[in-house]
Amino acid sequence: xxxxxxSIVVAAVFTILTACGPLEQGGIASQLGSVVTGGKIGGExxxxxxxxxxxxxxxxxLPTEExxxxxxxxxxxxxxxFERWDTMLNAGSNGSRITFVDSANFSVTLENGLVVATRGxxxxxxxxxxxxxxRAIQSGGGNSQRRHEFLTNLDAISTELLQCRIxxxxxxxxxxxxxxxxxxxxxxxxxxxxxxFTNVYWVNGAGKIIRSLQAISPEAGYLQIDVF
Amino acid sequence: xxxxxxxxxxxxxxxFSATTFVSAxxxxxxxxxxxxxxxxxxxxxxxxxxxxxxxxxxxxxxxFRATLSFQITPRLSASYRYTLADxxxxxxxxxxxxxxxxxxxLQYRFNDETKYLPAxxxxxxxxxxxxxxxxxxxxxxxxxGDNLIVTAGLGWGQMGTRDGFxxxxxxDTRPVFDENDPDGQLASDYWFRGDAAxxxxxxxxxxxxxxxxxxxxxxxxxxxxxxxxIEADSPYNFGLTYRPRPGVQLGLNxxxxxxxxxxxxxxxxxNNRPGKSGLETAPVPVKVRSNTRAPWDRGAxxxxxxxxxxxSLLKVEGLTLVGMEMTDTSARLRYINGxxxxxxxxxxxxxxxxxxxxxxxxxxxxLEPEVDGIPAASVTILRxxxxxxxxxxGGSAELFERAQFGDxxxxxxxxxxxRDENPFAWGLGPYFGINPFGGNGSAxxxxxxxxxxxxxxxxxxxxSGAIRQSVVPPEDNDGPQDDGDGIQNVxxxxxxxxxxxxxxxxxxxxxxxxRPATDLYGRVSVGYLEEMFGGVSGEVLWKPVTSRLGLGxxxxxxxxxxxDMGFGFEEYDYDVVTGHxxxxxxxxxxxxxxxxxxxxxxGDWGATLSVDREFDNGWTVGAYVTQTDISYDDFxxxxxxxxxxxxxxxxxxxxxxSRGSYDNTLRTRxxxxxxxxxxxxxxxxxxRDTHAADLEDTWGRFWR
Numbered sequence: 001x002x003x004x005x006x007s008i009v010v011a012a013v014f015t016i017l018t019a020c021g022p023l024e025q026g027g028i029a030s031q032l033g034s035v036v037t038g039g040k041i042g043g044e045x046x047x048x049x050x051x052x053x054x055x056x057x058x059x060x061x062l063p064t065e066e067x068x069x070x071x072x073x074x075x076x077x078x079x080x081x082f083e084r085w086d087t088m089l090n091a092g093s094n095g096s097r098i099t100f101v102d103s104a105n106f107s108v109t110l111e112n113g114l115v116v117a118t119r120g121x122x123x124x125x126x127x128x129x130x131x132x133x134x135r136a137i138q139s140g141g142g143n144s145q146r147r148h149e150f151l152t153n154l155d156a157i158s159t160e161l162l163q164c165r166i167x168x169x170x171x172x173x174x175x176x177x178x179x180x181x182x183x184x185x186x187x188x189x190x191x192x193x194x195x196x197f198t199n200v201y202w203v204n205g206a207g208k209i210i211r212s213l214q215a216i217s218p219e220a221g222y223l224q225i226d227v228f
Numbered sequence: 229x230x231x232x233x234x235x236x237x238x239x240x241x242x243x244f245s246a247t248t249f250v251s252a253x254x255x256x257x258x259x260x261x262x263x264x265x266x267x268x269x270x271x272x273x274x275x276x277x278x279x280x281x282x283x284x285x286x287x288x289x290x291x292f293r294a295t296l297s298f299q300i301t302p303r304l305s306a307s308y309r310y311t312l313a314d315x316x317x318x319x320x321x322x323x324x325x326x327x328x329x330x331x332x333x334l335q336y337r338f339n340d341e342t343k344y345l346p347a348x349x350x351x352x353x354x355x356x357x358x359x360x361x362x363x364x365x366x367x368x369x370x371x372x373g374d375n376l377i378v379t380a381g382l383g384w385g386q387m388g389t390r391d392g393f394x395x396x397x398x399x400d401t402r403p404v405f406d407e408n409d410p411d412g413q414l415a416s417d418y419w420f421r422g423d424a425a426x427x428x429x430x431x432x433x434x435x436x437x438x439x440x441x442x443x444x445x446x447x448x449x450x451x452x453x454x455x456x457x458i459e460a461d462s463p464y465n466f467g468l469t470y471r472p473r474p475g476v477q478l479g480l481n482x483x484x485x486x487x488x489x490x491x492x493x494x495x496x497x498x499n500n501r502p503g504k505s506g507l508e509t510a511p512v513p514v515k516v517r518s519n520t521r522a523p524w525d526r527g528a529x530x531x532x533x534x535x536x537x538x539x540s541l542l543k544v545e546g547l548t549l550v551g552m553e554m555t556d557t558s559a560r561l562r563y564i565n566g567x568x569x570x571x572x573x574x575x576x577x578x579x580x581x582x583x584x585x586x587x588x589x590x591x592x593x594x595l596e597p598e599v600d601g602i603p604a605a606s607v608t609i610l611r612x613x614x615x616x617x618x619x620x621x622g623g624s625a626e627l628f629e630r631a632q633f634g635d636x637x638x639x640x641x642x643x644x645x646x647r648d649e650n651p652f653a654w655g656l657g658p659y660f661g662i663n664p665f666g667g668n669g670s671a672x673x674x675x676x677x678x679x680x681x682x683x684x685x686x687x688x689x690x691x692s693g694a695i696r697q698s699v700v701p702p703e704d705n706d707g708p709q710d711d712g713d714g715i716q717n718v719x720x721x722x723x724x725x726x727x728x729x730x731x732x733x734x735x736x737x738x739x740x741x742x743r744p745a746t747d748l749y750g751r752v753s754v755g756y757l758e759e760m761f762g763g764v765s766g767e768v769l770w771k772p773v774t775s776r777l778g779l780g781x782x783x784x785x786x787x788x789x790x791x792d793m794g795f796g797f798e799e800y801d802y803d804v805v806t807g808h809x810x811x812x813x814x815x816x817x818x819x820x821x822x823x824x825x826x827x828x829x830x831g832d833w834g835a836t837l838s839v840d841r842e843f844d845n846g847w848t849v850g851a852y853v854t855q856t857d858i859s860y861d862d863f864x865x866x867x868x869x870x871x872x873x874x875x876x877x878x879x880x881x882x883x884x885x886s887r888g889s890y891d892n893t894l895r896t897r898x899x900x901x902x903x904x905x906x907x908x909x910x911x912x913x914x915x916r917d918t919h920a921a922d923l924e925d926t927w928g929r930f931w932r
Contacts, residue, residue: 023655023680092513094618105509109619117619119510119932122503122883126931129621147621153501154844155570155926157624219504 081221113209123219261286263295288489346370363387392423461485498847503883551642558592573929601688603636693736732793783807846877854902871895
C-alpha cells in the first residue's frame with residue numbers, strides 16, 4: 001500500500017532535513033534535529049540552560065574564604081536528583097524571605113533557612129507556609145502544619161496540606177570548608193494526602209539552620225542546602 | 229562521634245513516598261484492533277483513563293486500521309478511525325477492490341463496576357454515516373479477582389452478522405448498505421435495527437506488562453459484494469499484549485482462525501505532562517521597596533533612562549518592550565511575548581522586572597500585551613500586591629482576584645521604544661502533510677522543503693509568504709476533473725496543486741491588523757491567501773477582554789488559483805464572495821464552542837458548529853460538523869462535513885518555553901460543500917489568550 005511507503009518516506013525526509021533561519025528556531029524540525037544529533041533543545045527560547053544538567057562551575061568554585069567571609073551572601077545547594085550543585089548568590093529579599101540564584105538561573109527562596117519556593121526545577125515549589133515548622137525547631141521539637149503549593153500539569157496551583165512532627169536527634173559535629181561546627185540535628189516527618197517526606201536540619205548554637213536536606217516535590221526530590 | 233560532610237546516607241534514607249496505592253484491577257484497559265478499549269475485535273465496557281488520547285494501529289493482511297480515541301469524560305469516549313481494506317468486487321466474483329473508510333465511534337459507560345454488578349456500556353461503531361463496519365452494541369464487563377475481566381455483549385449491524393437472531397426491540401429490518409449510496413447523510417435509521425448477535429471474551433493480565441485475551445466474535449465476514457474481503461474460518465480470536473512502558477501497548481494476535489495480526493497503541497494524556505511544570509529558568513525575584521513615600525525624582529532617574537532599563541531587562545527575558553507611559557504613580561508598559569505559551573507567565577515576569585527598575589513611587593503597573601502589532605488587553609496590578617504575595621500560599625489566586633482586566637488604553641500616551649529588531653525574518657525547513665481525503669479516495673502524503681519569509685513593514689502590517697519544493701509530491705492525478713456534481717471543485721482538486729515537482733508559491737499575502745474601536749479588532753489580508761485561493765479577506769471581531777463571548781464577521785472575495793501555484797487565476801476561472809458571521813463562547817470547565825454561519829467557497833450557504841475540549845496546559849481536542857444547503861438529492865456527497873482537531877503545545881513535551889504547537893485536523897471527508905477559506909491569522913485565535921478567561925486558565929504560571 002502506498003500509504004506505508006509514503007509514511008516511511010515522510011518520516012525519513014522529516015528526520016533528515018535540518019531547519020535553519022530565525023523562523024524555524026524552536027520549531028519542530030530544529031528540535032527534532034537537535035534530539036537526533038544529541039544537541040541541546042533550544043532555539044529562540046534560549047532555554048538550553050534550563051535543562052537540568054550538572055551546572056557549569058560558575059560560582060561553584062568560589063574559594064572557602066569568600067564563602068565564610070560574607071555570611072548571608074551565599075548558600076551551596078545540591079540537587080541530587082539532577083546531579084547538580086552550585087553556589088548560589090543572594091539575589092534579593094522580601095521580608096524574612098531571601099532568594100538565592102545560581103549560575104544556571106535556578107533559584108531557591110529560604111525563610112529562616114526553610115525552603116519556601118524554588119524556580120527552575122521540573123516540579124517547583126511555588127509557595128510554602130512553613131512558619132509553624134520554624135517555631136517547632138526553635139522550641140526544640142513539636143508538631144506543625146505546612147502548606148505547599150505546586151504548579152500542576154494543567155497549569156493550576158495545587159495545595160498540599162502536610163502534618164509534621166519535628167524531633168531533635170541529638171548533637172552532631174559537622175565539618176565544612178575546613179571548619180567543624182557543633183549542631184543539633186532535627187528530623188521533620190511530614191505526611192500529606194498524596195506524599196510524605198522527611199526533612200533533616202542541622203541547627204547551630206545561635207539557632208540558625210546551617211545545613212539541611214529538604215524535600216521539594218516528588219519529581220524534584222531533595223535539596224541539600226548549606227548556609228554560610 | 230565526628231560525622232563526615234557527606235549526606236549520602238541521609239539521602240538514601242529519606243525518600244518521597246506516595247501514599248496512594250493502585251490495585252491490579254486498576255491497570256488500565258487495553259485497546260482492541262479497532263482502537264477502543266476492548267478485546268481483539270469486540271469491545272469491552274471498560275473506559276480508558278480520563279482525558280487519554282490514544283492512537284492505535286491495527287494490521288492484518290489487507291486490513292489496516294488507524295484509530296484516534298479520546299476519553300472525553302470518565303464514561304464517554306469518541307474515536308475517529310481510518311480504514312484501508314480489500315473488499316469483494318461488485319458483483320461478487322468480479323475480483324477484489326480496495327476501500328478507504330473514515331468514521332466515528334462513541335461509547336458511553338452507564339456505571340462503575342461494583343462488587344456484584346458489571347460495568348455496562350452502549351456503543352456505536354462508525355455511527356454517523358452508513359458503512360460496511362457500522363455496528364451498535366451493548367456490552368457488560370466484570371472483573372473476577374484482580375487479573376481477569378469477563379465480557380459479554382450483544383451487537384447489531386456488522387457485529388450482528390454471526391448467528392444473528394431477530395431483534396429484541398422488534399425493529400427487524402436494517403436498511404441494506406448500498407456501496408453507491410453517497411455518505412453525506414446521518415445514519416440514524418440504521419441504529420439497533422436488524423439481527424442481533426452475542427459476543428464475549430476474557431482478558432487475563434499476567435503482570436503489569438503482559439496479558440492475554442480471547443474472544444468469540446460476532447462479526448461473520450460474509451462473502452458478499454462490497455463486504456470486507458476477509459475469510460473468517462473461526463469466530464475465536466486470541467491475543468497477547470505487551471506494555472513495555474506506560475502509555476504503550478503492543479499486540480500480537482491470532483485472528484479469524486487463519487492469520488496473525490499486529491497492533492500498537494500509543495497513549496498520551498494531557499494530565500501527564502512530560503515537561504512537568506516546565507524547565508524555564510528562574511524569574512528575577514520581586515524587589516521590595518524600602519520607602520514607598522519618596523516621590524519620583526525625575527531629575528535623578530529620567531523616564532528615558534527607565535525606558536531603556538526596561539527595554540534591556542525585557543530582552544533578557546526574551547520579551548520585547550514596545551512602549552511606556554509614566555505618571556507620578558503609575559507605569560503603563562506595552563510588550564510582546566514571543567516566548568511563553570502562557571501570557572500570564574510572561575506577565576508575571578514583566579511585573580517582577582518592573583519592581584526592579586521602577587522608582588518606589590510607582591505603585592500601579594499596567595501591562596499591555598501586544599499581538600500582531602495591536603494592543604490586545606490591559607492588566608492592572610498593584611506593586612504592593614506583588615511585594616506582599618510573592619511566594620505566599622494563596623498568592624496566585626489572590627493576585628488574580630485583585631488584578632483588573634480591561635481593554636488596552638490608547639496608544640497616544642505611549643512613548644514608543646525604537647524597534648531594533650530586524651523587520652525581516654526567514655526560515656528554511658521541512659513541511660509535511662497527510663491528506664486523508666485524496667482525490668482518488670485514498671490517503672496521500674506530501675512532504676518537502678519550505679522557505680518562509682516575514683517582513684514587518686509596520687508592526688501591524690506584515691508581508692509574509694512561503695515557497696515550497698515538494699520532495700514527496702501528492703499522489704498523481706489526471707488533471708482537473710469534472711466530477712459531474714455541478715459543484716466547483718474547491719477542495720476535491722487539492723491533490724493537483726503543486727504536483728509538478730517544481731517550486732511553488734504556497735502563500736504570499738499582506739496582512740493588516742487594527743483596533744477600530746474599544747473591544748473591536750480588525751484584519752485585512754490581501755494576496756495568495758492559501759494553497760487554492762487568492763484574493764481579499766476582511767474580518768472584524770468584537771471581544772471584550774472580560775467577556776466569554778466573542779462575535780465576528782468575515783467577508784472574502786477570492787478566486788481559485790492555478791494548479792501550478794504560480795501567480796495565475798486562469799485555469800478555473802472561478803471566483804466567489806464567501807464569508808461568515810461567527811460566535812465564540814467559552815463555556816467554562818475547559819469547553820469552548822464556535823458557530824459560523826454563512827457562505828462557503830463553493831457558494832453554498834450553511835453553518836459549522838465546533839466544540840473543543842481545551843485543557844489549561846494548551847491541549848485541545850475538538851470536533852466540528854458542517855451542514856450546508858448543497859442538496860443531498862441533487863449532489864449526494866458533500867453537504868455534511870465533520871472532523872476532529874487535535875492541538876498539543878510544544879512545551880508540553882519539552883518543558884522549554886515556547887509558543888509553538890503541533891496540530892492536525894482529521895476529517896471524515898472533504899467534499900466541495902462546506903469548505904471554508906483557510907486564511908492565516910484569524911482574529912479570535914490571535915487575541916484570546918491575552919483575555920481574562922484564558923489568562924485565568926494559566927494563571928498558576930504567573931509566579932513561575
